[in-house]
Amino acid sequence: VASSSLMKPQMHGLLAKCLQFHIAGAFTVSLGAAAFYKFAVAEPRKKAYADFYRIYDSIKDFEAMRKATVSQSVK
Numbered sequence: 001v002a003s004s005s006l007m008k009p010q011m012h013g014l015l016a017k018c019l020q021f022h023i024a025g026a027f028t029v030s031l032g033a034a035a036f037y038k039f040a041v042a043e044p045r046k047k048a049y050a051d052f053y054r055i056y057d058s059i060k061d062f063e064a065m066r067k068a069t070v071s072q073s074v075k
Contacts (some may be wrong), residue, residue: 065071
């Protein structure tokens with residue numbers, strides 16, 4: 001009588017059920033990580049480069065390096 005009250009373990013379709021759960025979880029975590037990287041790393045880096053090159057004068061930088069004799073090949 002006691003053994004009839006216990007549930008039988010699920011064996012049929014157990015692997016498919018576990019894989020479905022873990023694939024959905026992995027997909028969700030990967031999308032979250034990609035969104036985090038985009039907004040926490042890539043966008044600030046892109047903005048920093050844009051701000052730097054907006055005011056960067058390569059000719060002025062080259063002249064400063066030439067006066068400091070950084071390069072031996074430039075007169």
